[in-house]
Structure formats: structure tokens, C-alpha cells
Amino acid sequence: MSERESLTKIILMEDNEYIKKKKTELTENIKTSEEELKELRKMCKHTDVQVKNTNHESGAAHLRRVCSVCGAVFGFPSNDELRESGYMPK
Numbered sequence: 001m002s003e004r005e006s007l008t009k010i011i012l013m014e015d016n017e018y019i020k021k022k023k024t025e026l027t028e029n030i031k032t033s034e035e036e037l038k039e040l041r042k043m044c045k046h047t048d049v050q051v052k053n054t055n056h057e058s059g060a061a062h063l064r065r066v067c068s069v070c071g072a073v074f075g076f077p078s079n080d081e082l083r084e085s086g087y088m089p090k
């Protein structure tokens, strides 16, 4: 192995170590944030539940009953709720 090749290998290993460490850190942050969000949603009285599209990535609509205050999801809307929210013709 040339000096350049071995140097490249060391840099790659350091990159992998950095990525691995950062991944662990971020995964831990996500877990903590999710727990905090859960606690926050327990505090909410869910006074404003609306029909919303919960899928923002693909084009397909995922209509659910969502609290507009804390973002908690309460399952599928009824046909009446779909009509009221304008997702279904009256």
C-alpha cells in the first residue's frame, strides 16, 4: 500500500468513527425528544382536533384526525368529518 493509500484509509476510518459517534448522539437526542413530545401531548387537552393530511413526503393523502395544538394523531376521520373538512364532497 502506498503512503497516500494508507493515509486515505486512516481518514476513512476517522470519518467512520465520527459518523458512528454522531449517529449514536443523534439517535439518543431523537429518543429524548420523542419522550418529551409524549409528555407534552399528555399535558394537552386536545381542544382542536381537525382532519389533516399527515403524509408530507409522497403525494398520497394520509388523512387522520390530528390535534392542531400538539400534533397527536387520533386515527381515521369519519365520513362526516371528511365532508366537514372539505376532503369529501357534501
Ligand SMILES: [Zn+2]
Binding pocket: 041, 044, 045, 046, 047, 067, 068, 069, 070, 071, 072
Ligand atoms: Zn393536543
